[in-house]
Amino acid sequence: MFILTNFIEKDPGFIVGPISKLLGIIINFVFKFVYMITTEHSLGLTIILFTVIVRLLLIPLNYKQQKSMYIMQKIQPEMKKIQDKYKGNKDPELAKKMQMEMSKLYSKHNYNPLGGCLPIFIQLPIFVALYFIMKNAYLFVTDIGNLYTEIANQLLSNPDYAEVLVPIVTPLVPRGMTIDISQLPDMLKAINKFTPNDWANIQSSLPTLEISSLLEQKSNIEYFFGINLAETVGLSFPKVLLAILSGATTFLSSWVISRKNKSEDPTLKMQQRIMNIVMPLMMTFFTISIPCGVAIYWIVGNIVQIVQQIFLNRYCEKKFAEQGLGTVK
Numbered sequence: 001m002f003i004l005t006n007f008i009e010k011d012p013g014f015i016v017g018p019i020s021k022l023l024g025i026i027i028n029f030v031f032k033f034v035y036m037i038t039t040e041h042s043l044g045l046t047i048i049l050f051t052v053i054v055r056l057l058l059i060p061l062n063y064k065q066q067k068s069m070y071i072m073q074k075i076q077p078e079m080k081k082i083q084d085k086y087k088g089n090k091d092p093e094l095a096k097k098m099q100m101e102m103s104k105l106y107s108k109h110n111y112n113p114l115g116g117c118l119p120i121f122i123q124l125p126i127f128v129a130l131y132f133i134m135k136n137a138y139l140f141v142t143d144i145g146n147l148y149t150e151i152a153n154q155l156l157s158n159p160d161y162a163e164v165l166v167p168i169v170t171p172l173v174p175r176g177m178t179i180d181i182s183q184l185p186d187m188l189k190a191i192n193k194f195t196p197n198d199w200a201n202i203q204s205s206l207p208t209l210e211i212s213s214l215l216e217q218k219s220n221i222e223y224f225f226g227i228n229l230a231e232t233v234g235l236s237f238p239k240v241l242l243a244i245l246s247g248a249t250t251f252l253s254s255w256v257i258s259r260k261n262k263s264e265d266p267t268l269k270m271q272q273r274i275m276n277i278v279m280p281l282m283m284t285f286f287t288i289s290i291p292c293g294v295a296i297y298w299i300v301g302n303i304v305q306i307v308q309q310i311f312l313n314r315y316c317e318k319k320f321a322e323q324g325l326g327t328v329k
Contacts, residue, residue: 019129024140026050027133031141039217043137043144044224044296051297054126055304061119062308066316069257071111078105123301127294134230134293137222138192144221145188151214152187155202164205165190168198192230229293240288242295247284249302254279256309 030053031046038045082105086098106113133140138148155161165181172193173179179186194202199215222229226238233239254276287295 016125016128016132019125020132020140023126023129024133026053028141031143035143039220041224042221043141043229043293046141047229047293047296048300051300052304055301055308058119058122059308061122062305062312063316065119066309066312068112070316071109075105075109075111127298130294130297131290134291136192137230137293138188144218147214147218147221148188148191149184151191151211151218152184154209154211154214155191156182156184156187158206158209160206164202168194168201224292224296227292229296230291233288233290233292233295235288239292242292242299243284243287245299246287246295246302247280249299249306250283251276251280253302253305253309256306256313 027046027050030050031042034045034049035042079102082098082101085101086094089095105111138145155165162181169179169181169190172190179189181187181190203209203211227242231239233242235243258272258276283298287298
């Protein structure tokens with residue numbers, strides 16, 4: 001028994017776990033389709049195709065979000081009148097009356113203040129689940145799992161594997177978990193964490209081990225133009241470009257959405273400008289700490305959303321004008 005304590009990824013939990021399994025089924029299906037066409041960059045292409053599918057499915061919600069923005073702009077003058085009417089009054093009863101008048105106004109125009117938030121609420125669990133999937137793709141994509149199993153069996157069949165692997169695996173072990181690399185499931189966890197340098201050391205230390213073709217196949221799947229999709233973005237080149245692109249596409253996406261949502265309220269205008277600056281900066285720094293595969297999902301999602309938003313803006317200008325919601329200058 002070659003037991004090492006505290007190893008690899010923690011369980012995703014009872015909330016993220018089921019979402020990860022569901023998304024894993026979809027990603028596995030998309031991967032099989034991509035893999036039939038090409039083995040090169042197959043995981044990266046799977047993420048891109050998956051992202052496009054998700055964004056297309058969100059079009060009805062994005063339309064509702066856009067409609068909510070248009071209605072908001074139309075009723076802003078009436079909202080301001082109500083707010084001015086009760087401005088400076090701290091009486092709880094008057095505050096209730098103001099809320100009632102606001103509610104009547106919302107009801108009259110069929111406006112839901114939270115109507116534009118649903119796409120964000122849906123995206124968040126997908127984002128978190130993808131984080132776990134990208135860190136453990138072999139658990140969700142059967143072809144990757146089969147490849148890992150083949151590599152693991154080759155390692156386990158070598159009589160000297162423990163002597164070579166234990167020193168390599170030990171530094172990877174965080175606190176609070178255990179692993180027995182003589183067992184296939186735990187060996188798969190170890191394989192999932194080995195770097196190219198680790199594999200070079202393993203092959204040089206076990207010259208009879210014949211896994212070069214398997215490792216090449218693994219690299220073809222998991223690398224996307226020289227970037228390992230399971231690795232954290234970090235600050236090293238070229239992975240840091242993903243963080244920069246994440247911030248840039250977030251800014252463009254916010255700008256395309258907000259340019260048709262111009263408020264007359266100076267406070268709201270300032271808040272909008274701040275958000276258009278803060279959000280891209282936040283996403284740039286946040287992307288540094290996530291897997292490259294998740295970063296690609298976010299970047300591609302932003303690009304697709306920008307294209308969608310341009311067409312939605314044009315469609316909504318005409319459609320909402322016909323419905324009497326007005327146009328946005």
